[in-house]
Amino acid sequence: MAIYEYECLKCGHHFEVWQKITEDPLKTCDKCGGELVRLIGNTGFILKGTGWYVTDYARKDKKESSKKEESSSTSSPEKSSQN
Secondary structure (H helix, E strand, O other), X not given: OEEEEEEEOOOOOEEEEEEOOOOOOOOEXXXXXXXXXXXXXXXXXXXXXXXXXXXXXXXXXXHHHHHHHHHHHHHHHHHHHHO
């Protein structure tokens, strides 16, 4: 379900309605019977769970970079001993 904003062209009444996405838009104002227009407004949403915060991404990057550093530091002495 989404919240849609409507405004009456005749009386200027402005209101919000919870509707399914599949429902047809409202066409007439309940107060005066005038024509309604669905408005485009700012949307708000919340990202929940892991992976949505800067710190979550930073931790993953740090782990990957530290693994790369460990593998390169352990592999470089072996290469030098082979030469």
